[in-house]
Amino acid sequence: MRVSGVVYKFMVAVSLTIAVLTVALLPFLEPGSSSWVIAIFTLGVTAISVAIAALGLYFRWDPFRPFEEV
Numbered sequence: 001m002r003v004s005g006v007v008y009k010f011m012v013a014v015s016l017t018i019a020v021l022t023v024a025l026l027p028f029l030e031p032g033s034s035s036w037v038i039a040i041f042t043l044g045v046t047a048i049s050v051a052i053a054a055l056g057l058y059f060r061w062d063p064f065r066p067f068e069e070v
Helices: 003-026 033-058
Strands: none
Touching: 003 033
16 A cells, blocks of 8 residues: 555645645635635535545555556
C-alpha cells in the first residue's frame, strides 16, 4: 500500500489546503452571491474528497497495487 498511501495522504493535504483557503475567504464574500455559492460547493467537494481519502487510508484500500510492480 505504499503508492496508495502516498496518494491518499497527498489528496488529504491538498483538499484540506483548499478547504482552509476557502473558509478564510468566506467572510469576504456576500452571502447569496454567486461567489459565495461556488465557495460552499467547493467546501462540499473538498469534504467529500477528504472523506474518500480517509476511508481509503482507514480500510487500506490499495487500487494502485498493479503500478507498484512496474
